Amino acid sequence: MDINNYINSGILELYVAGALSDEENKEVYAMMQKHPEVLNEVLQIEAAILKLTEATAPKNAVLDFSPIAEKISKSNTESKVINMKAERLRTSWLSVTGWAAAVILGVGLFWSIQENSELQSKISLSETDKDFLEQQIEIADSDLKEAKSLISILRDRNMLAIPLGGQAVYPEAYAKVYWDKESNSMYLDAQGLPEPPEGKVYQVWSLTLNPLTPTSLGTLDDFVTDNNKIFTIENANASEAFGITLEPAGGSDSPTLEQLYALGTVASVS
Template identity: 80%
Template sequence: MDINNYINSGILELYVAGALSDEENKEVYEVMLKHPEVLNEVLQIEAAILKLTEATVPKNTVLDFKPIADRIHTTNTENKVVKMKAERLRTSWLSITGWAAAIILGIGLFWAIQQNNQLQSEINLTKTDNNFLEQQVQIANSDLKETKKILSILRDKDLLSIPLGGQAVYPEAYAKVYWDKSENNIYLDVQGLPEPPEGKVYQVWSLTLDPLTPTSLGTLDNFSSDDNKIFAIKNTNASEAFGITLEPAGGSESPTLEQLYTLGTVASVS
């Protein structure tokens, strides 16, 4: 778009006067937003109209009857009276025109401000929606990467898989340990455990059987917030079995056997 030709086309004057259609007004408004020189030209046109309005408003409304009397008593009374009326009519018409232009200008400015506020609100809303969507995409991508990583680990043929069956306190419970002996890590899948009550936490134990010796591998503090319910835990023990108990928040020094939820022995692996 040639901005100079656009400015000189006369459309801006029609815009200020309110003589354009709604679609044309919107089009001019969008050009103003993109091109500061167009906005500046509109402001100058509006300022010129305001000055014209001020200039056309009668500044002295005090009537002087002497010139009127002189005109009445002249020889060509009819013509003089007609001329006086024409002059007053022209002055009144200019005043009306000036005020009309000012009113139209005010309406135009109000409309422009309203449109600008609405547009700004839409822009802000769009930015907010875009930011939210970007965050969701990032979260989804992060979750996808984490899921792929977990699947890659669990599919490793060298991992030892130990199922943990439900015990008396909750027979429906189940879990599974994937033991990477070369890295001294276990990957614990606890999808089969119920949500722990408030103030309680699951604690994982490595066990040797003869004599029975439990060693704590830590608590599952993020159980509720972890969607995958798969936890990576360091294990340097010569474990013969694994168990999970429900303990008070913070964990216990030794397992509460009455709250043993799952148990599985390494020797039971088929």
């Protein structure tokens, strides 16, 4: 079995949410014991949920971004992602099921809080199992108010999931934007970006296509120190695409196209 395909299938997110059958839970549990990368992915999913509301909301500045037009026009109208590897296109559970899967994850987190006392009574397994259960207890013991706020966000059917594909400077890069147009809230998962070199910082751009214009959504100043690489950004723009470039510390007035790391278009919603 290809472990990367298994991880990208979406079954781990449903496992965390408690939405699988008994047989499916046993299968996932067995995979966690056999493959450390599967266990690590489950732990990251749980930690990422609580981190969705952390970060800063930088100011916007409208700039000229005409050179990117050619890249946007060459994007695949079916995938809405430019130069994205096939493996990245298989992140189907959020891009296909959208808000419904987010609801399941939110409910799973709320359930884990209610079951905290039961979890504490069951820590008597092997060292690997013990570490996994301790992680669940840490999540369950988190502030209930923050959990409820997160659940409310994930339940919103207007939350769009926009994958950003790696570009020529670093084809292996990837990121994902979760955007609620009604509340102007945007959550950027930048885990697929490499650590920037000293003196450099990632800058996020909102793009409109007609006319082609960028709006700076700010820099990811805490990228290196943020373990989960999830950032909250205010975005009141009529965005039709998003891009991430590597810029000098403090950001740039216009994007450096030679340092374009990730780019993706927003699918039309009826």
